[in-house]
Each structure stands twice: as C-alpha cells, then as structure tokens.
Amino acid sequence: MASPLLVRGLRKNFGALLAVDGVSLEIGNGHVHSLIGPNGAGKTTVFNCISGFLGPAGGEVRLNGLDVTAWPPHRLVAAGLARTFQITQVFGDLTVVENVALAARSHSGMNLRMWPRLAGEAQDRAYAVLDMLGLAQQAQANADHLAHGDKRILEVAIAMALEPRVLLLDEPTAGMSAGETQRIGRLIVGLTKHCSVLLVEHDMEIVLGISDEITVMTQGRVIASGSPDAVSRDPLVQEAYLGAVEAEKL
Amino acid sequence: MKDEARARRLTSLLIVAGAALLALLPFVGVAPFTITLLTEALIFAVWAMSLDLMTGYAGMLTFGHAAGFGLGGYAAGYFAREVTGDFLASLLVSELVVLPAALAIGFVVTRLSGAAFAIVSLCIAQVLFQIAVAWRSVTDGMDGLVGVPLPTLLGVTVHNGNQLYLLTLLVAAMLCLGLRQLVASPFGRTLGAIRANADRAAAIGIDVRLHKWLVFAISWAIAGVAGTLMVFMKGGTTPMSLHWIESGNVLIMAIFGGLGTLFGPIIGAVAFVFLRDAFTSGFAVWQLAFGIVFVVVVLIFPSGLAGVVSRSWMLLWQARS
Amino acid sequence: MSRRRAAVDLNFLFINILNGVVYGAFLLLTSLGLSLVFGLGRVVNFAHGALYAMGGYALIAVMHAGGAGYWLALVAAPLLVIPIAIVIERATIDPIRHRPDVDTLLVTFGLSSIIVGAIEYVWGTGTTLLPAPAPFAGTVNVLGNQYPLYRLIAALVSLLVSVGVFATIAFTPVGLRIRAITDDAGMAQALGVNIKRLLTLVFGFAAGLAALAGALAAPIFAIHPEMGMNILIDSFLVVVLGGLGSLTGSAIGAFFVALTKSLGGGYFAEWSTAFLFLIVAAALIVRPTGVFGRGRVA
Numbered sequence: 047m048a049s050p051l052l053v054r055g056l057r058k059n060f061g062a063l064l065a066v067d068g069v070s071l072e073i074g075n076g077h078v079h080s081l082i083g084p085n086g087a088g089k090t091t092v093f094n095c096i097s098g099f100l101g102p103a104g105g106e107v108r109l110n111g112l113d114v115t116a117w118p119p120h121r122l123v124a125a126g127l128a129r130t131f132q133i134t135q136v137f138g139d140l141t142v143v144e145n146v147a148l149a150a151r152s153h154s155g156m157n158l159r160m161w162p163r164l165a166g167e168a169q170d171r172a173y174a175v176l177d178m179l180g181l182a183q184q185a186q187a188n189a190d191h192l193a194h195g196d197k198r199i200l201e202v203a204i205a206m207a208l209e210p211r212v213l214l215l216d217e218p219t220a221g222m223s224a225g226e227t228q229r230i231g232r233l234i235v236g237l238t239k240h241c242s243v244l245l246v247e248h249d250m251e252i253v254l255g256i257s258d259e260i261t262v263m264t265q266g267r268v269i270a271s272g273s274p275d276a277v278s279r280d281p282l283v284q285e286a287y288l289g290a291v292e293a294e295k296l
Numbered sequence: 297m298k299d300e301a302r303a304r305r306l307t308s309l310l311i312v313a314g315a316a317l318l319a320l321l322p323f324v325g326v327a328p329f330t331i332t333l334l335t336e337a338l339i340f341a342v343w344a345m346s347l348d349l350m351t352g353y354a355g356m357l358t359f360g361h362a363a364g365f366g367l368g369g370y371a372a373g374y375f376a377r378e379v380t381g382d383f384l385a386s387l388l389v390s391e392l393v394v395l396p397a398a399l400a401i402g403f404v405v406t407r408l409s410g411a412a413f414a415i416v417s418l419c420i421a422q423v424l425f426q427i428a429v430a431w432r433s434v435t436d437g438m439d440g441l442v443g444v445p446l447p448t449l450l451g452v453t454v455h456n457g458n459q460l461y462l463l464t465l466l467v468a469a470m471l472c473l474g475l476r477q478l479v480a481s482p483f484g485r486t487l488g489a490i491r492a493n494a495d496r497a498a499a500i501g502i503d504v505r506l507h508k509w510l511v512f513a514i515s516w517a518i519a520g521v522a523g524t525l526m527v528f529m530k531g532g533t534t535p536m537s538l539h540w541i542e543s544g545n546v547l548i549m550a551i552f553g554g555l556g557t558l559f560g561p562i563i564g565a566v567a568f569v570f571l572r573d574a575f576t577s578g579f580a581v582w583q584l585a586f587g588i589v590f591v592v593v594v595l596i597f598p599s600g601l602a603g604v605v606s607r608s609w610m611l612l613w614q615a616r617s
Numbered sequence: 618m619s620r621r622r623a624a625v626d627l628n629f630l631f632i633n634i635l636n637g638v639v640y641g642a643f644l645l646l647t648s649l650g651l652s653l654v655f656g657l658g659r660v661v662n663f664a665h666g667a668l669y670a671m672g673g674y675a676l677i678a679v680m681h682a683g684g685a686g687y688w689l690a691l692v693a694a695p696l697l698v699i700p701i702a703i704v705i706e707r708a709t710i711d712p713i714r715h716r717p718d719v720d721t722l723l724v725t726f727g728l729s730s731i732i733v734g735a736i737e738y739v740w741g742t743g744t745t746l747l748p749a750p751a752p753f754a755g756t757v758n759v760l761g762n763q764y765p766l767y768r769l770i771a772a773l774v775s776l777l778v779s780v781g782v783f784a785t786i787a788f789t790p791v792g793l794r795i796r797a798i799t800d801d802a803g804m805a806q807a808l809g810v811n812i813k814r815l816l817t818l819v820f821g822f823a824a825g826l827a828a829l830a831g832a833l834a835a836p837i838f839a840i841h842p843e844m845g846m847n848i849l850i851d852s853f854l855v856v857v858l859g860g861l862g863s864l865t866g867s868a869i870g871a872f873f874v875a876l877t878k879s880l881g882g883g884y885f886a887e888w889s890t891a892f893l894f895l896i897v898a899a900a901l902i903v904r905p906t907g908v909f910g911r912g913r914v915a
Contacts, residue, residue, distance in 0.1 A: 123501030135496045149500040156482040157502055357719045404898050411661045411718045415853045423894040430888055580737035587730030594723045
C-alpha cells in the first residue's frame with residue numbers, strides 16, 4: 047500500500063541560494079513524523095513545497111501514491127492534504143465555529159454555490175471537530191479574542207475540518223506555554239486515528255515525546271532519519287544541533 | 297441557522313418595501329426633476345453595488361469599473377439604434393458583449409491582486425476608452441453615440457420621466473434582491489474568506505482564482521445592465537462613460553456609502569447624484585470637493601458612511617446593555 | 618518615384634523614433650520617481666501625474682507672475698513642488714502607512730483629484746501653449762530632417778538627471794540606504810535607518826522629478842490641467858513591465874513604452890494604446906505573479 051506521504055529528491059532554490067537540496071522522507075500510515083533542524087535548515091521551504099505554496103525546482107511529492115508535485119493548494123486539499131500556518135492565520139472577524147464551518151463547507155464542495163442554503167451539516171461537523179479538540183466551549187467566541195494557545199488549536203481544527211489523510215503542522219507549539227504544549231501534543235497523537243501527521247517543530251521535548259519517526263535537516267539536506275531513539279543518539283545530529291547552539295550563542 | 301434565514305427574509309422584505317415606497321414617489325407630488333435625479337441615482341446604485349461585490353466582498357479594488365458600464369452602454373445603444381429599441385433584446389445584446397469580454401479579460405487579470413490588479417483594471421478601461429474614440433465607424437468617436445431611441449418593453453414605449461423611473465426601479469430592486477442572495481450564499485462567504493486572507497482561503501481548499509474570475513465576470517455583467525439603463529436614459533453615450541473619472545466616481549460612491557454592505561453603495565450613489573447636482577457651479581470646485589471627500593473618507597472613515605452608522609449603532613446598543 | 622517614397626517613409630519612421638526617444642526621456646523621469654517611492658515605501662502614487670502637471674503650472678506661474686525667464690522657472694518649478702509634496706506625504710500618506718497598499722492608492726487617487734481640481738480652479742480648464750525657450754527655439758538638421766532643437770535639449774536634460782538619479786542610488790550612502798530598505802525594510806530598520814524621514818524625502822524627491830519632467834515637457838506638449846494623466850498611465854505600464862522598485866527595469870520599460878506608442882501612433886493612430894495593453898497582458902501571462910507581487914504565489 048502506498049504511504050500517505052512520500053517526498054523524493056525535493057529541490058528548491060531562490061536565485062542562487064539552494065534552500066532545499068535533495069530532501070526525501072516518507073510518512074508511515076497513522077504516524078507522527080517530525081521534521082526538525084536548526085533555523086535556516088530549509089524545513090519551512092520543504093513544507094511550503096509540499097503544500098503547494100512554493101513550486102519545487104525538482105523532485106516529487108506523492109500523496110497515497112498519487113503524484114501531486116507542484117499542485118496548487120486547493121487541489122491538494124481536495125486530494126486529502128491539509129496544513130496549518132506557523133503564524134496563526136485564522137479569520138479574525140469570524141467566530142471560532144464559523145472558522146471551522148468555513149473549512150467544512152469548503153470540504154463538502156459548496157464553495158461555488160450561489161444560492162443560500164442552510165449550512166446545517168457544515169455547522170454540525172464544525173462542532174464535532176471542535177469537540178474533538180476541546181474547543182467546543184469557545185465556539186461562539188470571536189477568533190481574534192482567543193488565547194494564543196487556543197488559536198493554535200483552532201488552526202488545527204480548521205485543517206481537520208477538511209478531513210485530510212495527511213496533516214501538515216507548521217510549528218504548532220510556537221509561542222505556547224509548557225502546559226499548552228503538552229495539551230496540543232496529546233491532541234496531535236489523538237489525531238493519528240484519523241490521519242497521518244507531518245510536523246515541523248523546534249521544541250525537542252515534544253518531538254521526542256510524540257513522534258514515530260524523525261527526519262533531521264540542516265542546510266537544505268537530510269542528515270538523519272529514523273526513530274526518536276536512533277536520531278537522538280546520532281552523532282551527526284548532535285553536532286548539528288550543538289553547532290547551531292554554539293553559533294546562536296555568538 | 298434559522299435566525300440566518302429569518303434575517304435574510306427580513307432584508308428581502310425591506311428591499312421590496314423600500315422599492316414600493318420609492319415607486320410611490322411620482323404619484324405623491326415629487327418634482328419631475330427629482331424623479332430624473334433618482335433614476336440616475338438608481339442606475340448608479342446598481343453600478344456601485346456591482347463594484348461592491350468585487351471590491352467590498354471579494355477584496356479586489358478596481359480603478360477601471362467604468363469598463364463594464366461603458367461597454368454595456370455602447371453595445372445596447374448601438375443595437376437599439378440600428379436594430380430595435382426593445383429593452384430586453386438590447387439588454388441581451390449588451391450582456392452578449394460584456395460577458396465574453398469580462399471572461400476573457402478576467403482570465404488574465406485575476407492573476408493579479410492588490411495594487412497591481414487595481415492599476416491594470418484602470419489600463420483596461422483606458423484601452424476601451426481609446427477604442428471608443430478611435431473606432432469612429434461604430435462609435436462616432438469623441439462625438440459619441442447619439443440617436444438611441446426610447447426603449448420599448450413588450451411592445452410598449454417607455455417614456456422618459458416616470459415610466460423610465462419605474463422600469464429602472466424594477467430592475468434595480470431585482471438586482472438588489474439577487475445580489476443579497478448571492479452574498480449570503482456559500483459563494484458569497486467564500487469571497488469574504490478570500491478577501492480576509494487569500495492564502496488561508498487557498499489552504500482550506502478554495503480555488504481562489506476561479507472565484508475571482510467568476511466575481512469579475514458577474515460584476516462586469518451587472519455593470520453592463522447599469523450601462524444599458526443609462527444609455528436609454530440619456531439617449532446616447534460618449535467615450536467619457538469609459539473614462540477613469542467615471543471609475544473614480546463609482547468608487548467613491550461605494551466607498552463613501554460603505555464597502556461590503558451592499559446597501560452602503562446605494563446610499564453613496566444617491567448622495568453622489570444629489571451632491572453633484574448641487575455643485576453645478578463649477579467642475580473645478582466639484583473635482584476639488586470630490587477629492588477632499590475621497591481623502592477624508594479613506595483616512596478617517598475607512599468603512600464609509602454605512603460603517604459610521606453601524607458603528608454608532610453598535611455603540612448605542614452596547615451603551616444600552 | 619518609389620525611391621522617393623521609400624525615403625519619405627524612412628524619414629517618417631525616423632521622426633517617430635526621435636519622438637519616441639524624447640517622450641521616453643520624460644517617461645523615464647516620472648517612472649523612476651514612481652518606482653523609487655514604491656520600492657521604498659510600498660506606496661503606489663496615483664498623484665504622480667498631478668505632480669507632473671503641478672510642475673508645468675509652477676513653471677508658468679513663475680514665468681508670468683515672477684516675470685522670470687524659462688530657465689530660471691525651470692529650476693524654480695521643482696523647488697516649489699517638492700515642499701508641497703513633502704507636506705502632502707506627512708499629512709496623508711504617513712498616517713496610513715501600516716494599512717494595506719490599496720489604501721494609499723485610494724488616498725493618492727483622491728489627492729490627484731484635489732490637485733487637478735485646484736489647478737483648474739486657479740487657471741481654468743483651458744490649454745496654455747508655451748513657446749520653446751530662446752536659445753533653442755529653432756529646428757536642427759538631424760539626418761536630413763528638420764527637428765525642433767528644444768525637444769532634443771529637453772530630452773538630454775531629462776537623461777542627464779536620470780543618470781544622476783542612477784548614480785545617486787548606486788554610489789552614495791543615502792543610495793545605499795535606499796537600496797537596503799527596498800530589499801528588506803525590516804532589516805534596514807534593525808540597522809537603525811530612519812525610515813520615515815527617508816521615505817518622506819524620497820517622496821519629495823520623486824515629486825521633484827515629476828515636476829521637472831512636467832516643466833521640461835511644457836513647451837513641447839501643451840499645458841492643461843489633465844496633462845499628467847496620460848503620462849501617469851504610461852508610467853504605470855512602464856513599471857508593470859519593468860518592475861516596481863527596479864530602476865533598470867524602468868529605464869528599459871520607459872523607452873519600450875514610448876517607442877511603441879510613438880511608432881504605433883504613427884502607423885496605427887489611436888489603436889496604439891490598445892496594442893500596448895495587449896503587450897502588457899502578454900507579459901503578465903508569462904510572469905503570472907505580476908511584477909508588483911512581492912514573491913507571493915498567485
């Protein structure tokens with residue numbers, strides 16, 4: 047059976063700068079796969095290439111065996127791929143449930159419908175997703191007024207309303223407190239009942255705690271890939287992180 | 297959801313009631329000249345609403361909205377003069393010209409967004425202006441298209457004055473109702489998502505380009521209807537109907553009234569027509585006043601008049617509770 | 618017989634090319650200003666055409682009211698327009714800098730109306746003709762054709778000023794700051810560059826360039842309140858083709874647009890602008906992110 051997400055030899059350059067140089071990874075079914083690396087390693091670029099926000103210069107991306115390389119975002123969503131954003135991008139004017147319902151409605155193919163229709167099913171699905179992620183209490187709150195941690199979870203809720211097979215999470219714990227991080231970590235593990243997850247993260251604790259596999263990138267290339275145990279003991283990885291930490295100290 | 301449907305029905309009722317009230321005006325002693333101004337205001341209102349759809353709801357600012365308006369006017373006017381002044385036939389011909397043009401031009405232009413889209417829209421309108429000036433054999437150039445006959449509806453001639461007013465009112469009310477339904481539909485809501493954050497919209501599966509293309513075409517089509525009404529009202533048209541000054545006029549109507557509200561532009565159109573009439577003293581003064589109002593509105597009242605009203609209303613409401 | 622016709626045709630072509638180069642020189646001045654202001658502050662200045670007109674009117678104001686000669690007025694005109702532009706920038710553009718691009722576009726649109734309306738209020742809506750100034754009023758023989766000397770002089774002045782602008786950007790410290798901000802506003806601010814003041818100054822400077830172009834062009838094309846509108850639209854075409862923020866792009870674009878209009882106008886009359894737009898449309902199809910785009914995927 048084809049793996050949910052397979053990336054082979056992905057390349058991306060910005061002019062003379064080669065940001066991603068032959069990156070490959072494969073996500074197991076129902077797994078949490080983390081992509082980590084120091085700042086500037088190219089993780090976000092890989093992410094944007096997979097999710098259709100950047101056009102790769104080479105390589106291929108396969109979703110359940112289907113070649114989706116360089117597909118635009120909306121087609122990827124239809125094919126079962128959804129993503130969140132590192133900088134929270136919810137529709138601030140709308141309430142929490144309306145944000146999720148918008149995605150649910152989009153998923154049910156109603157985007158082009160030009161006559162009004164009671165959005166019953168979409169609302170129901172939205173509530174179900176919010177329930178699953180523990181946000182049901184705040185359904186009627188204005189999205190902009192949520193606490194930062196809840197906003198990040200709303201991002202995930204919006205993506206889940208699209209019923210993806212593969213979920214791409216872009217630094218979901220960015221700016222979160224320790225408690226909120228634990229909470230979202232548990233939520234992510236819970237999501238694997240429904241989909242496979244690719245995670246870009248900085249928080250090593252979370253990564254080691256919830257990942258089934260980890261891929262480590264530095265300077266546009268993969269230097270290690272495997273189980274959390276194997277990767278954390280890999281001398282190359284330690285050097286890359288240690289080296290990065292030293293550089294930041296300077 | 298029930299509330300939504302009820303709110304929608306209420307708004308539709310309001311529109312019908314408003315139209316009925318307006319329809320009574322000629323029969324309660326309102327001066328004929330005011331009726332004429334109102335006719336013009338209603339035509340502009342239709343045009344401004346079509347702009348609001350594209351700019352207020354989909355977030356696509358355009359400086360070239362005179363294009364659909366002028367093109368529709370020329371097509372309808374030429375047909376009415378050469379073939380028949382039947383209103384429905386002229387309207388059909390107008391749309392048969394405007395829609396394909398909008399679809400073709402929109403396909404290219406909706407690749408852009410923001411300031412780029414606004415300016416290229418201006419260029420398109422200017423090109424149409426140049427064509428109207430150059431294509432003398434069809435448009436009579438700068439002299440303008442004249443001799444457009446009175447429209448006939450189902451065989452009955454529609455005279456200037458009350459009859460044309462009522463016809464315009466009918467068309468405007470129908471389009472207003474239609475647009476109200478459109479913006480309340482999933483399509484309308486998707487437009488709002490695109491306006492708020494196009495990348496986010498794409499990430500939830502919305503085909504942004506397709507939606508922009510469709511709203512572009514619909515907006516032009518409705519502008520074409522306004523243009524058709526105008527050419528019948530004036531008995532002709534000139535290339536000035538395609539000029540960027542006209543595009544600026546409709547823009548200020550929509551902005552002043554309030555973008556994204558659908559009713560705001562109606563208020564803006566009425567205000568514009570009556571104010572311009574009051575300013576007949578000089579074109580220079582009008583341009584000056586127009587510019588000042590424009591700048592003030594953008595700087596201080598970004599949500600337009602309707603925004604001021606709705607914000608005051610909200611403040612009052614909060615003060616009460 | 619046919620040889621003479623060919624010669625006439627060649628002359629016609631040559632004159633059109635010259636006209637294109639002359640117009641291109643003015644278009645370059647205005648496009649550079651537009652490009653600088655956008656590259657620095659992400660402001661699309663719709664009032665740029667009105668500032669061009671203001672230059673023309675400042676010129677005749679100084680000449681008629683002050684009794685000055687053309688050349689003195691030519692220097693004075695931009696110097697009068699620049700402070701007005703700076704005040705405008707501080708009052709109306711600076712307050713809304715953080716708002717989306719389209720808001721400044723709208724404000725400058727309104728400003729354009731105010732400026733043109735004010736000009737019409739003071740000078741009326743008529744056209745004023747200005748004779749070419751004294752030493753260069755005649756024609757000169759260029760490759761067998763009589764061509765107005767002043768046009769060549771004015772074009773030369775424009776080109777020299779443009780070269781000066783390029784040199785300033787490329788070689789001076791302030792030019793370096795401008796380039797830094799154009800590339801990355803955030804980083805420039807981190808490096809301690811006082812952006813606000815620089816933006817205001819550059820806006821004023823760009824206005825000065827437009828006013829100079831208007832004053833230089835006044836004896837060639839007539840002076841009337843709407844004189845800036847056509848060159849504004851052409852400037853927009855130039856920067857769409859050449860890239861807002863790219864000075865070299867503006868240079869190439871300016872002459873391309875000017876020559877196309879001139880040659881097209883000579884052979885296709887009023888259809889030439891339509892043709893120009895088709896080219897822009899074709900360019901956009903090839904570069905779909907739009908030249909205005911900041912690397913965003915459409």
